[in-house]
Amino acid sequence: MSGFLSGRTSLTSVATENLEDGAVTTAKIADVNVSTGKVADDAVTLAKMAPGTDGNLITYDASGNPAAVATGSSTNVLTSNGAGAAPTFQAASSVAQAIQSAIEAETNQDTYIPPDLLKFSPGVAKTWGSVTYSGGTPSLDLSYNITSITDSAIGVLGVTIAVDHSSANYCIGSDLGIASGSNSVAQKSVNDSDDKATTGFTLIFIDADQTNINYKDPVNASFSTHGDQ
């Protein structure tokens, strides 16, 4: 070694092959010389980062320096505070449940309608049912918000509603089926005055083939109502 330095006051260049593996110690590297370029892409692993507070997130402060977003409380959501400000965890803003009258009026408001209140929308049927005429008395195959049907005579079918309409001013829609090959068409109508109430209504089926009004049973019938409850 002394021969290598003979006549020289300093060492300015050492070829790589002349350095032993592991020869450059940390103390031999000035902090300032560990520049961005000396850190390879993807080289900084989670383990190389300084510990922080659990639940915190990393952001940048107004100076553009890294900063921690405080953890916040349970159920808080991360909320932007706009440009130039770090986000923070805050309580989620709550949306109120809509009430029946607002749903019926289709009020323009930021509320939500839960499944059990959806029925109050004006566009949703308040009742419906499917009836089959077979045997001695008609059968109610499937229904919604119906207490019962009443067979009063040929061509006269009463319907009792479970949760009543709030007024008798509601809309009834109905359909019926006739026997295959039959050339008669039974028509239907509702007597508004006596046979339509908040609690129910009566469907009347008429044989359209006859000059005089004759009541007639259809093969099947279905109905629904729309209106406020």
Place this chain on the structure above:
Amino acid sequence: MSKCIVFTRASDGGVSVITPAYNDKIGGLAASGKSESDWLDDVAAKSVPADALNIHRCEKDDINPSRRFRNAWEQTGVSAPVTNMNEARVIRINEVRRDRESRFRELDIEYNRADETDDIERKLVIVEAKTKLRDLPETIKPDLDALTTENDLSEYEPEWPSVSK
């Protein structure tokens, strides 16, 4: 097995048969969580008019399986409805009255044709046929009175007066 509620209407004496909504999505028997008896109490409270008579619960199979003479059903007490044969005969006679209308129109046409040719003999034949047709509801009454079952009454067909074409 499902039950029905039968009652007699105070307004006109007719029989109504209530079929409870067993399968209703929100108010049916299963949805109610109640016993069938308690649930039927609720159905009756909502569906049976306050002035109803002879209120009776029965199995649906206890109801007459034929609606042929449905409007002649009656209750003879707190029981399942039965067919009042006298009322059924009235229904059958009214059906005959309705069916003879087209036959009257046919005879009227034949009469007009006979009138156009001044065929007095044929006109008398047609008049006689029209008279028989007019009297038919009365003349068939004994026949109908002799019939004692709904089926016989339903299948009964009168001897319709007619003339040769």
